[in-house]
Amino acid sequence: MFYSILKHRKSLGYKAANFHHSTAVEFIWTIIPCIILIAMAYPATKTVIAMKDTSSPDMTIKATGYQWMWGYDYLQGEGEGISFYSKLSTPPAQVENKAPKGENYLLEVDNRVVVPVGKKVRVILTANDVIHAWWVPALGIKQDAVPGFIRDTWFTADKPGIYRGQCAELCGKDHGFMPIVVEVMEAGEYSKWAAAQLNASAVKTSMHVENK
Ligand SMILES: [Cu+2]
Numbered sequence: 001m002f003y004s005i006l007k008h009r010k011s012l013g014y015k016a017a018n019f020h021h022s023t024a025v026e027f028i029w030t031i032i033p034c035i036i037l038i039a040m041a042y043p044a045t046k047t048v049i050a051m052k053d054t055s056s057p058d059m060t061i062k063a064t065g066y067q068w069m070w071g072y073d074y075l076q077g078e079g080e081g082i083s084f085y086s087k088l089s090t091p092p093a094q095v096e097n098k099a100p101k102g103e104n105y106l107l108e109v110d111n112r113v114v115v116p117v118g119k120k121v122r123v124i125l126t127a128n129d130v131i132h133a134w135w136v137p138a139l140g141i142k143q144d145a146v147p148g149f150i151r152d153t154w155f156t157a158d159k160p161g162i163y164r165g166q167c168a169e170l171c172g173k174d175h176g177f178m179p180i181v182v183e184v185m186e187a188g189e190y191s192k193w194a195a196a197q198l199n200a201s202a203v204k205t206s207m208h209v210e211n212k
Pocket of ligand 1: 133168169
């Protein structure tokens, strides 16, 4: 800019350019960006709508945030009726630096959320006390869990395996101690797991009734 100003100054004999508007050029530089914007907006909108579309899931799990753990209720699909809490399983000694830290330090729980591979899983989120957030980066999910409200999201895991996440909304002193672990199983394996869970809770319920 400075080069142009100095090199083309009036004292050197340069004359100011004298432009006139061109309707054709103005039309072109208006229409081309418009077309680019529409071309970008169409697939972007389609994707955002698809990302938010939680309709017709294969199964539905309600996740409830607590200070400081997660509660899971399988509401629909295979495994309907399964219900458990999922708490941090990292030994306190590791947290207090009295023992060496494990491989999945602060990213391990006693009861994992288990889902079958390749199925559309709808996750309904709420919280019992303050706002938490269910965040599993590898599944592309992050959704706030707000007390008194229901929010939902969904995912389909393409590969069996263990996916780890964390609460992503500062929720109190143990915010960093309420991880999320999702275990994705093959269909047959999942069926076995679900049956065992339902069986165990049926046994517990009947014991409870007998004790009364
Ligand atoms: Cu939390």
